[in-house]
Amino acid sequence: MAQILENIPLAQQCNYRIGGPARYFCDALSEEEIRAAILFAREKHVPIFILGSGTNLLFADEGFSGLVLKPNLKHIVLDADVVKVGAGALVSDLLNFAVAHSLSGLEWSGGLPGTVGGAVRGNAGAFKGEIKDRIVSVDCLNVDTLKKITRDNSACRFAYRSSIFKEKGGQEIILSTKIRMEKGEPNQIAAGIQEKINYRLQRHPMEFPNTGSTFKNVDMNLVPARFRETFAKVVKLDPFPVIPTAFLITEAGLKGTRQGGAMVSAKHANFIINADNATAADVKALVAIVKNRVFEKFEIRLEEEIQIV
Numbered sequence: 001m002a003q004i005l006e007n008i009p010l011a012q013q014c015n016y017r018i019g020g021p022a023r024y025f026c027d028a029l030s031e032e033e034i035r036a037a038i039l040f041a042r043e044k045h046v047p048i049f050i051l052g053s054g055t056n057l058l059f060a061d062e063g064f065s066g067l068v069l070k071p072n073l074k075h076i077v078l079d080a081d082v083v084k085v086g087a088g089a090l091v092s093d094l095l096n097f098a099v100a101h102s103l104s105g106l107e108w109s110g111g112l113p114g115t116v117g118g119a120v121r122g123n124a125g126a127f128k129g130e131i132k133d134r135i136v137s138v139d140c141l142n143v144d145t146l147k148k149i150t151r152d153n154s155a156c157r158f159a160y161r162s163s164i165f166k167e168k169g170g171q172e173i174i175l176s177t178k179i180r181m182e183k184g185e186p187n188q189i190a191a192g193i194q195e196k197i198n199y200r201l202q203r204h205p206m207e208f209p210n211t212g213s214t215f216k217n218v219d220m221n222l223v224p225a226r227f228r229e230t231f232a233k234v235v236k237l238d239p240f241p242v243i244p245t246a247f248l249i250t251e252a253g254l255k256g257t258r259q260g261g262a263m264v265s266a267k268h269a270n271f272i273i274n275a276d277n278a279t280a281a282d283v284k285a286l287v288a289i290v291k292n293r294v295f296e297k298f299e300i301r302l303e304e305e306i307q308i309v
Contacts, residue, residue, distance in 0.1 A: 002026050002033035004040055010059040010068065013051060015113065017209040018280050019059025019309075022049075022068040031175060034071050035146050041067040048143065049309060050170045052118030053090065056211045058308045061280045071117065071173055078103075081181055082136060087117025087174045091124075094179075095193050104184030105134055110196030113212065117174040121165045122305075123158045127196060128239050132158035136178040143171055160240075161216055161305060205265040208273035214287065215249075215270055215302040217242035224299045245302060246270040252293045259286035284308070 004026050010019035023046065026037040041048045047066035051057075073086030076097045083103065085094055091112045098106055108129030112119065119131045120138060137152045149172065157164040165172055200206070220241040223231060234247045249255070249269035257264045261278030264286065265271040272286055291302045 002028055002036040002040065004037065004067070008068070010054075010063055013068070013070075014054030014057045014059060014211075015209055016054075016058055016211055016274055016278075016283070018061075018274060018278060018283065020061050020063025022064045022066075024067040025070075026067060027070045027072050029072050031073075031141065031148075034069065034141060034173060034175075037067060037069050038143055038146065041069075048170060050173055052088070052115040052121075053113070055114035055118065056122070056306045058211065058280055058283055058306055060309060064309060069173075071175065073175060075176070081183070083179045083181060084176055085116045085179060086176050087115060087120075089116050090114070091116060091119055098181065099186050099190045099193070102183055102186045102189065103181040104189050104192075105181040106179075107189060107192030108196060110193035111200035112196075116177060120156075120174055120177050121163055122161050123163050125161070125239065128237050130158075130239055131179075132156070132163075134179045134181065136180050138165075138177045139175045140165065140172040141175055143173060148175070160219075203268055205267040205271050205273050208265070208275055210265070210271050210273045211306045213245070213270045213305050214272045215245045215290075216305045217245050218248065218300055218302070222300065227298055227300075243300075244270070248294050248298055248300065248302070249290060252290075252297045254290055254293055257286065257289065259283075259289065262286045264290065280308075 004024050006024055007021045008025035009021050011017050028034040028037055049064055049068050051068050051070045072088040074089045075086040076089055077084045078101055091109055094116055108127040124131050135153050137150055138156055140149050142149055165174055217238050220235055231243050235241050246269040254264050255269050256266045260282030261276040262282040263273055263275040265273050272283055294300055294302055
């Protein structure tokens with residue numbers, strides 16, 4: 001039987017260190033416990049929120065009035081060149097497994113925080129790589145029917161920082177995924193991973209609680225024609241041509257801007273950091289300021305990459 005806890009502070013469950021209590025909380029260690037937690041929520045007539053490791057979440061100051069369910073399935077199993085990974089396994093654990101078994105293909109994700117399930121849900125990507133390019137299939141659980149579903153890559157409807165799992169808003173809970181890799185030289189794999197980790201440590205404000213990139217980068221096709229020539233020098237492939245949102249925020253003069261305890265990082269402008277006991281209200285207000293200023297200057301509407309709960 002799943003253990004259901006009450007009034008658990010969500011600030012302790014996310015990187016931002018922000019958020020009120022969850023009315024109910026379940027750290028589910030098996031598919032059976034996940035099903036039991038769903039049935040519990042039905043009995044209590046409360047909503048369910050699916051939690052990975054909380055690396056890109058902003059929880060409300062009021063907390064969450066339903067059940068926060070954490071599918072903490074951490075198995076990593078190798079079958080030929082395919083790795084089956086539980087949704088609760090950390091990306092860093094998968095990378096350590098890859099090095100230990102001489103498996104190449106995910107070096108781009110070095111330093112990527114969070115769980116594999118979260119990476120699949122948001123089609124995580126960096127350095128021209130995306131998780132969708134390696135996924136064979138995903139096992140998930142339908143919350144309504146409690147039936148297990150296997151979706152192949154195409155059925156996952158992967159898009160830029162999105163998937164069918166994100167579109168459905170928690171209707172399907174990711175249980176595990178199969179990832180295809182190829183044999184490589186372990187020292188080279190480890191070096192490739194470490195290179196990305198070092199880049200993040202040098203360029204990102206890891207000394208403060210944060211959720212990574214606050215906003216998605218901007219598709220070059222959405223940039224007003226009169227700005228395209230100006231932006232041409234900063235276009236990057238991510239994996240298609242985009243304008244780095246950090247550039248837009250910097251050009252709008254927003255680095256270092258504060259709202260209460262929240263601040264636009266002076267180190268990387270697409271990070272809104274918890275600089276001094278920020279509240280969710282502080283972060284939301286600063287998100288609105290950034291979006292308004294960038295639109296006023298460039299006629300571009302930024303879209304959040306973080307999830308606000």
